[in-house]
Amino acid sequence: MKRSLSFFARRTCAVAAVGAVAVLSGCSSSAPLFLPDGRATTLVQCPVGSDSCAQQANASCGGAFDVVRQSSENGTLSLIYACRPK
Incomplete structure (x- = not known):
């Protein structure tokens, strides 16, 4: 019984890890959102308090x-921005 429980726990962790990687890769490869004027937006994240x-x-x-939107959570600053036209 102990052996099968260990196998189940390892398998569950592996499935969770694969799922997490899939979710994260989906976020990083998504298409940019656009403002009403057609400019693409970009999201960057950094530690709160840094520039x-x-x-x-x-x-x-x-x-x-x-700056389109800025928020902070758990010590991380999220900044959505759009480049100004040249």
Whole structure:
């Protein structure tokens, strides 16, 4: 009985891990959302208190960008931005 329970636990963990990878890969490969003016939006995440999100947006846009939405949860800042037209 102990052996079969161990097998079941390992199998459950493996299935959960595969499911988690599938969910995460789906998020990273999804198509961008667009603003009403046609600009694509991008999501970046960084630790709260750092300027990493703004630096990533600035580098990606080659300058100015507009913040579409910003939120923080569990010490992580999520920034959705759109590059300003050139």
